[in-house]
Amino acid sequence: MISREELKEIAKIRGNDAYFVSLYLNVNPVTNVKDNYVIHVKNMLKQNVEKLDKVIMKSISRDFEKIESYILTNKKVFKKGLAIISCDKKNFWKEFHLSIPVRNDIIIDTTPYIKPLLDILDNYQRYAILLVGREYARLFMIHLGEIEEYIEIYTEGVPGRHKKGGWFSLSEKSYERHIDYHVERHLKDVLKQLDTIMSKEYVGRLIIGGSEDAVSRVRTMLPHTISEKIIGTFHADMNATGKEILEKTEPIFRAYENMKESETIEEILTKAMKNENAVIGIEDVMNAIQEGRVMKLVLLKDFSIEGLLCKNCGHLTIQNITSCPYCKGEVEKANYVTDLIAQRAIEQGAFVDIVYDNPKLKETGGIGAILRF
Ligand SMILES: [Zn+2]
Secondary structure, X not given: OOOHHHHHHHHHOXXXXXXXXXXXXXXXXXXXXXXXXXXXXXXXXXXXXXXXXXXXXXXXXXXXHHHHHHHHHOHHHOOOEEEEEEEHHHOEEEEEEEOOOOOOEEEEEOOOOOHHHHXXXXXXXXXXEEEEOOOEEEEEEEXXXXXXXXXXXXXXXXOOOOOOHHHOOOOHHHHHHHHHHHHHHHHHHHHHHHHHHHHHOOOOEEEEEEOHHHHHHHHHHOOHHHHOOEEEEEEOOOOOOHHHHHHHHHXXXXXXXXXXXXXXXXXXXHHHHOOOOEEEOHHHHHHHHHOOOEEXXXXXXXXXXXXXXXXXXXXXEOOOOOEOOOOOOEEEXXXXXXXXXXXXXXXXXXXXXXXXXXXXXHHOOOEEEEEOO
């Protein structure tokens, strides 16, 4: 999973006389039927050879060997997008497996190139999940449907409810107060750390879970900056696995995403009606994509359509044609038109939003886009 803190660290690295190879590769199995990623990488490199100095090319040759063998041997773990940043001279190697496709790109420079990764952080909502107990808390991040534990916060010195130990001289009531004081201190510490992490990672939304008691107590203590970010709460055991937490929180963030998507779809429909930089329906969306005008593409998850693809220039159409209108090339049936459309949109820097369910979008053709111009 990408973290802004980690990217910040990577961005600080300087090669001085060493060069970094930053590779972004679309490895979506659906749009890469032949699995020929290495060929794509070699072609991208070839385009760089003319621009780059021979000395630089030589200095990164080891990186290329590493990248090539990595791609050949790790296909099984590929998702839709792959990012590799490598600098053999500095002994630096970092890979990111992304569940959204990326635009193929290779950048050779004395600094790592991380902008596409930062864009993914900015464009796709991340959720912080706080699982809180009376002496212990765990913070998770959810991004693009994946969960990762970010930090554990354990406060020493919170006495157990039944352990009387050295406190036998205290009355039941003062013992309760004593526990209370420590629990309160622990929760304050948790919230302080939560606030810091959420702002340094720019996380916009939060879900809180734990025992009923801990959740309601923490809610009363939340500063406004955090409470306005909460989109739901849930109950779970402190030892819950990441998978269990993902299952419990999925309905919460899905509902939130549905609401946001509905807003976007409303915006598209209103704008498209007024002819204001938005289109709806496959025909208009495809035209906008071929013209490179799409800023945000919205489509239903189960939206599918048959189309034709020009073998020569890659022109994509749903019209029934026998040869390409642009290059007269031969056309073939394309089975994954939706994936190809999404990939094209990403290649022109657009943000792609796959909508799980939206009756209005379904009624209006299942696909729409907000345009740049
Ligand atoms: Zn063509």
